[in-house]
Amino acid sequence: xxxxxxxxxxxxxxxxxxxxxxxxxxxxxxxxxxxxxxxxxxxxxxxxxxxxxxxxxxxxxxxxxxxxxxxxxxxxxxxxxxxxxxxxxxxxxxxxxxxxxxxxxxxxxxxxxxxxxxxxxxxxxxxxxxxxxxxxxxxxxxxxxxxxxxxxxxxxxxxxxxxxxxxxxxxxxxxxxxxxxxxxxxxxxxxxxxxxxxxxxxxxxxxxxxxxxxxxxxxxxxxxxxxxxxxxxxxxxxxxxxxxxxxxxxxxxxxxxxxxxxxxxxxxxxxxxx
Amino acid sequence: xxxxxxxxxxxxxxxxxxxxxxxxxxxxxxxxxxxxxxxxxxxxxxxxxxxxxxxxxxxxxxxxxxxxxxxxxxxxxxxxxxxxxxxxxxxxxxxxxxxxxxxxxxxxxxxxxxxxxxxxxxxxxxxxxxxxxxxxxxxxxxxxxxxxxxxxxxxxxxxxxxxxxxxxxxxxxxxxxxxxxxxxxxxxxxxxxxxxxxxxxxxxxxxxxxxxxxxxxxxxxxxxxxxxxxxxxxxxxxxxxxxxxxxxxxxxxxxxxxxxxxxxxxxxxxxxxxxxxxxxxxxxxxxxxxxxxxxxxxxxxxxxxxxxxxxxxxxxxxxxxxxxxxxxxxxxxxxxxxxxxxxxxxxxxxxxxxxxxxxxxxxxxxxxxxxxxxxxxxxxxxxxxxxxxxxxxxxxxxxxxxxxxxxxxxxxxxxxxxxxxxxxxxxxxxxxxxxxxxxxxxxxxxxxxxxxxxxxxxxxxxxxxxxxxxxxxxxxxxxxxxxxxxxxxxxxxxxxxxxxxxxxxxxxxxxxxxxxxxxxxxxxxxxxxxxxxxxxxxxxxxxxxxxxxxxxxxxxxxxxxxxxxxxxxxxxxxxxxxxx
Numbered sequence: 090x091x092x093x094x095x096x097x098x099x100x101x102x103x104x105x106x107x108x109x110x111x112x113x114x115x116x117x118x119x120x121x122x123x124x125x126x127x128x129x130x131x132x133x134x135x136x137x138x139x140x141x142x143x144x145x146x147x148x149x150x151x152x153x154x155x156x157x158x159x160x161x162x163x164x165x166x167x168x169x170x171x172x173x174x175x176x177x178x179x180x181x182x183x184x185x186x187x188x189x190x191x192x193x194x195x196x197x198x199x200x201x202x203x204x205x206x207x208x209x210x211x212x213x214x215x216x217x218x219x220x221x222x223x224x225x226x227x228x229x230x231x232x233x234x235x236x237x238x239x240x241x242x243x244x245x246x247x248x249x250x251x252x253x254x255x256x257x258x259x260x261x262x263x264x265x266x267x268x269x270x271x272x273x274x275x276x277x278x279x280x281x282x283x284x285x286x287x288x289x290x291x292x293x294x295x296x297x298x299x300x301x302x303x304x305x306x307x308x309x310x311x312x313x314x315x316x317x318x319x320x321x322x323x324x325x326x327x328x329x330x331x332x333x334x335x336x337x338x339x340x341x342x343x344x345x346x347x348x349x350x351x352x353x354x355x356x357x358x359x360x361x362x363x
Numbered sequence: 364x365x366x367x368x369x370x371x372x373x374x375x376x377x378x379x380x381x382x383x384x385x386x387x388x389x390x391x392x393x394x395x396x397x398x399x400x401x402x403x404x405x406x407x408x409x410x411x412x413x414x415x416x417x418x419x420x421x422x423x424x425x426x427x428x429x430x431x432x433x434x435x436x437x438x439x440x441x442x443x444x445x446x447x448x449x450x451x452x453x454x455x456x457x458x459x460x461x462x463x464x465x466x467x468x469x470x471x472x473x474x475x476x477x478x479x480x481x482x483x484x485x486x487x488x489x490x491x492x493x494x495x496x497x498x499x500x501x502x503x504x505x506x507x508x509x510x511x512x513x514x515x516x517x518x519x520x521x522x523x524x525x526x527x528x529x530x531x532x533x534x535x536x537x538x539x540x541x542x543x544x545x546x547x548x549x550x551x552x553x554x555x556x557x558x559x560x561x562x563x564x565x566x567x568x569x570x571x572x573x574x575x576x577x578x579x580x581x582x583x584x585x586x587x588x589x590x591x592x593x594x595x596x597x598x599x600x601x602x603x604x605x606x607x608x609x610x611x612x613x614x615x616x617x618x619x620x621x622x623x624x625x626x627x628x629x630x631x632x633x634x635x636x637x638x639x640x641x642x643x644x645x646x647x648x649x650x651x652x653x654x655x656x657x658x659x660x661x662x663x664x665x666x667x668x669x670x671x672x673x674x675x676x677x678x679x680x681x682x683x684x685x686x687x688x689x690x691x692x693x694x695x696x697x698x699x700x701x702x703x704x705x706x707x708x709x710x711x712x713x714x715x716x717x718x719x720x721x722x723x724x725x726x727x728x729x730x731x732x733x734x735x736x737x738x739x740x741x742x743x744x745x746x747x748x749x750x751x752x753x754x755x756x757x758x759x760x761x762x763x764x765x766x767x768x769x770x771x772x773x774x775x776x777x778x779x780x781x782x783x784x785x786x787x788x789x790x791x792x793x794x795x796x797x798x799x800x801x802x803x804x805x806x807x808x809x810x811x812x813x814x815x816x817x818x819x820x821x822x823x824x825x826x827x828x829x830x831x832x833x834x835x836x837x838x839x840x841x842x843x844x845x846x847x848x849x850x851x852x853x854x855x856x857x858x859x860x861x862x863x864x865x866x867x868x869x870x871x872x873x874x875x876x877x878x879x880x881x882x883x884x885x886x887x888x889x890x891x892x893x894x895x896x897x898x899x900x901x902x903x904x905x906x907x908x909x910x911x912x913x914x915x916x917x918x919x920x921x922x923x924x925x926x927x928x929x930x931x932x933x934x935x936x937x938x939x940x941x942x943x
Contacts, residue, residue: 173634354583
């Protein structure tokens with residue numbers, strides 16, 4: 090049901106976020122609530138699903154239904170919910186550790202499955218809640234107590250993986266660009282199938298170097314495409330700081346869903362008669 | 364049907380052959396035809412992990428009364444071939460005086476058969492099959508057994524025609540010809556093992572496996588969503604539910620792993636749909652963290668664990684009752700939940716339904732401990748009785764007051780809002796939380812919610828479904844068991860009774876919370892308590908001891924898989940005990 094006069098504040102709860110001052114996630118929360126106001130559905134028709142980590146605290150800060158689950162499994166919870174309740178708008182929200190490391194396998198299969206929902210990953214390239222360990226998107230030489238001198242591992246490229254795995258909508262935004270984030274989230278929710286939005290969201294505490302992101306990001310100079318090969322080439326050759334909608338695909342969303350219809354068990358029971 | 368002289372109320376036979384030879388099909392056909400004729404029966408498969416080329420045997424027991432477990436010995440053994448038979452023939456010993464029918468072209472029988480006290484009959488099964496264009500050896504074997512046990516050919520032919528409906532008339536006729544040729548060959552043996560005539564009955568028998576039965580039970584219990592990751596021996600639960608849900612407006616999603624399947628059902632249940640998954644030990648291990656989430660967030664769901672031999676990958680195709688510990692005690696933190704176990708294939712229907720009822724009513728995860736021995740057994744039963752539970756989630760009703768999802772209530776169960784309900788918005792939470800659901804690290808919240816979650820389960824009245832108390836209620840000799848071994852124990856107390864030894868059987872369906880007070884009262888005055896279970900370490904025994912002081916002298920009859928404990932072993936243990 091569409092509700093008139095919704096504002097961003099209609100989607101904010103009265104709980105004060107516990108993020109560090111200056112955390113990019115405040116801006117993501119603001120963009121999400123602005124986008125929801127623009128989408129015009131009542132808060133009770135929206136579900137925000139998360140895992141574990143700083144960014145995964147977000148459901149309780151919204152006025153929607155929420156689920157704060159275990160580490161890495163938000164996409165599975167969200168997929169189950171959307172198939173069970175196709176009438177709801179379902180959004181999964183996660184961080185780079187939650188979404189790409191412990192939850193990496195679910196990410197691949199969520200892209201393949203293409204359930205009609207939106208996945209927002211607040212990527213700060215660090216585990217913040219556990220106080221500064223490298224995540225899959227962290228640069229290989231980033232020094233930390235857990236991996237002195239860096240992990241030596243190639244960093245993960247979520248957008249390329251999403252494209253290769255079949256996500257139907259792929260975008261990157263920067264948390265500080267509220268307008269850009271809001272617009273892209275609205276488009277992501279509206280697009281059928283699995284929509285993936287990576288939001289670069291600085292961790293000012295453990296990655297103070299990311300404060301420079303605001304000067305490094307730039308709106309992509311080329312328009313979005315529906316050609317996955319073109320999108321992949323673009324995203325693999327850019328500087329990692331391009332923002333905007335990269336890819337919007339035509340795949341049909343996942344087919345199955347639960348309906349409210351009356352259940353007649355008699356035919357199932359008769360099938361066992363001999 | 365007139366009674367055949369010398370007939371038995373129970374006949375067991377085994378048909379063996381290389382995987383792909385059709386031994387299982389032969390057994391299945393005979394079982395179904397027996398059901399049409401009015402007998403009861405049970406079929407288990409002995410198969411290797413390979414689909415083809417490994418060993419395969421259909422073990423069938425037919426009976427004039429309900430058949431709860433497989434016989435220890437077989438009256439008839441038909442070998443289509445002996446390839447790989449050495450590996451598993453020990454599991455199907457021939458009864459003294461039994462018949463072994465084999466093809467001389469198939470080589471010598473294994474030593475266990477050669478040395479058995481049985482009548483060996485050579486029959487050119489392969490040659491007979493070749494005498495019919497498109498003929499198959501397993502159909503010859505089917506005809507042989509049908510003749511030997513006195514199976515009406517009309518019923519059998521009808522079942523064969525139905526099975527081969529899609530294969531065309533030539534295939535149907537070839538199979539019927541093989542049945543006739545097999546039966547004629549057997550008539551010339553001068554031997555038979557006739558089954559006594561079935562009792563008159565007016566309702567149609569059901570032919571069903573434990574895995575199908577538990578799925579049907581869940582359907583009766585209102586399940587609308589399932590998530591699935593394949594694993595032996597639980598896959599058939601999911602393969603049953605997939606079309607059953609699709610046909611009734613529900614849905615099943617195949618997940619990428621068990622971590623996903625448990626979390627998908629958490630999501631679907633959060634959305635207000637009764638939800639289920641099925642797995643076996645390795646999958647249950649993967650699900651443990653999220654089962655804890657379901658307990659903490661008070662999300663109703665059911666996990667069917669069809670237990671197999673463990674630990675680790677163990678023996679995927681054989682049975683054990685060794686997941687009791689993980690199911691009851693495997694959660695980190697204190698996470699009250701419910702664990703139940705079906706007592707038979709037929710009871711799987713009740714348990715599946717009951718589990719859905721308990722999960723929804725108590726807003727908690729329920730684990731159902733079935734196992735391979737009943738999950739993959741195909742049985743002929745009477746239609747399981749209809750049971751009515753007043754199942755509902757305590758509903759949220761908007762009052763204008765701020766909604767408290769985890770409100771402290773008298774029974775510990777809080778009203779649960781469903782997404783879409785205005786004014787009910789909350790965040791389901793795995794962190795320690797307040798009544799409203801806000802994360803908290805305060806001692807007072809941890810305590811209040813712990814007491815609430817514990818109380819809603821401990822104080823719930825599970826009614827008469829806790830288990831069964833059968834046999835001689837006055838006897839001071841009690842067999843205590845749980846889950847699938849109830850069938851063997853039932854047969855044991857019947858045999859003991861025929862010998863004039865009174866014994867009582869207590870079998871638990873309710874494993875956790877443990878029905879300690881009830882059991883204590885039932886066991887008062889017991890002098891001999893024999894605990895029977897299929898686990899190496901006696902997990903059930905320890906579980907019982909952790910809750911109550913067991914009366915009298917206690918003995919344990921237990922063993923790990925893959926060989927199931929049978930009635931004769933229970934009878935022997937009691938007989939020996941009483942003789943001392």
